[in-house]
Amino acid sequence: EAGVAQSPRYKIIEKRQSVAFWCNPISGHATLYWYQQILGQGPKLLIQFQNNGVVDDSQLPKDRFSAERLKGVDSTLKIQPAKLEDSAVYLCASQGAWGANVLTFGAGSRLTVL
Amino acid sequence: ILNVEQSPQSLHVQEGDSTNFTCSFPSSNFYALHWYRWETAKSPEALFVMTLNGDEKKKGRISATLNTKEGYSYLYIKGSQPEDSATYLCAPVSSGNTGKLIFGQGTTLQVKP
Numbered sequence: 001e002a003g004v005a006q007s008p009r010y011k012i013i014e015k016r017q018s019v020a021f022w023c024n025p026i027s028g029h030a031t032l033y034w035y036q037q038i039l040g041q042g043p044k045l046l047i048q049f050q051n052n053g054v055v056d057d058s059q060l061p062k063d064r065f066s067a068e069r070l071k072g073v074d075s076t077l078k079i080q081p082a083k084l085e086d087s088a089v090y091l092c093a094s095q096g097a098w099g100a101n102v103l104t105f106g107a108g109s110r111l112t113v114l
Numbered sequence: 115i116l117n118v119e120q121s122p123q124s125l126h127v128q129e130g131d132s133t134n135f136t137c138s139f140p141s142s143n144f145y146a147l148h149w150y151r152w153e154t155a156k157s158p159e160a161l162f163v164m165t166l167n168g169d170e171k172k173k174g175r176i177s178a179t180l181n182t183k184e185g186y187s188y189l190y191i192k193g194s195q196p197e198d199s200a201t202y203l204c205a206p207v208s209s210g211n212t213g214k215l216i217f218g219q220g221t222t223l224q225v226k227p
Contacts, residue, residue, distance in 0.1 A: 003157075033214070042120075042203060042217040043158075055212045091158070095213075102148065102160035103215060 002026065006092050006106035014114055018080035021109045025073070025094030031055075033103065034067055034077050035091040043091055049075065082113045120204060120218035127194050128226050134190045135221040137204030141185035145209040149178055149189055152220070153200040161189075161202075194225040 005024040013019050025032050030051050035043035046065065048056040051072035060067065064083070069075040079086055089110050093103040119138040127133050139147070146165045152158040162171040167182040175192045191198055201222045205215035 031213070035217070040219075042118075042219040045214055045216060048212055048214050050212075056214055093158075102163055103150075103158075105157040105159070107157050 004092055004094055004104050004106035006090075006109050008109055009107060010110050010112075012112045012114065013082055015084055016081040018078065019082055019111060020079075021077045021090050021092075021111075023075045023077070023092030023106060025075070025092070026096075026104055029094035029096050029104070030072070031095040032069055032075050033091075033093045033095070034075070035093065037089045037091060037108075038085075038087070046077070079111075082111075084113050087111055087113045118204065118206060118216055118218035120202075120221050122221060123219065124222040124224070126224045126226065129195060131194050131225075132190070132192045133194055133223065134188050135202055135223075137187045137189070137206075137218055139185050139187075139204075139206040139218075140208075141183060143208045143210055144182045144185070144206065145213075146207040147180055147182075147187050148205045148207070148215055149187070150203045150205070150217075151200045152203060158203060189221075191223070194223070196225045196227050199223055199225045 007022050032049040034046045037043040046060045047067045049069040052069050067077045089108040091108045092106045095103050121136050149161040150158040162178050164180040169180040171178050177190045180187045201220040203217050203220045205217045
């Protein structure tokens, strides 16, 4: 089965610019997550979707971050405007069912904000 | 927000050494505990999902145990090899919430040949 696709793999932007990341999960996986991983820290959950609905976005900085999952398949994570502290790897993961099923991760999108 | 602690933060061992790491999590409302391995320049990949107290899982030279009553899990690597060098992440799942995984900060293992 095809894995989780993410793009772009790398992005360098100036602060205050905007950036968007795209994720295509494994076919049929209802749950989709976006995590932010800052160097030296564990992945931090930004948002969790179940089909096209948001289940948890309690840690998403909503003043600058937004995410959508139209039609319950692909998802886009946007940052506008970016700050230096947004430099991180953004991981997308999908899950077949709640809780005990493993997450399948994409390769990640590494963002550098200058 | 779940408080997940992993220790040690980093570890350097020689090839052939056996090693272990700890993942501590709140024992209340426990549903499952996930372990992932994240090698540099690759995607995190699942090692184990554990749900029962006293559970022990094994995959080659890697094994894990689970104590849900006291809220910890151990990951063991027997006879470490350079290809075991990676960051090992644990993530508990609580019952009664969205099923989300909250990751610890990870243990980074470096195995020297």
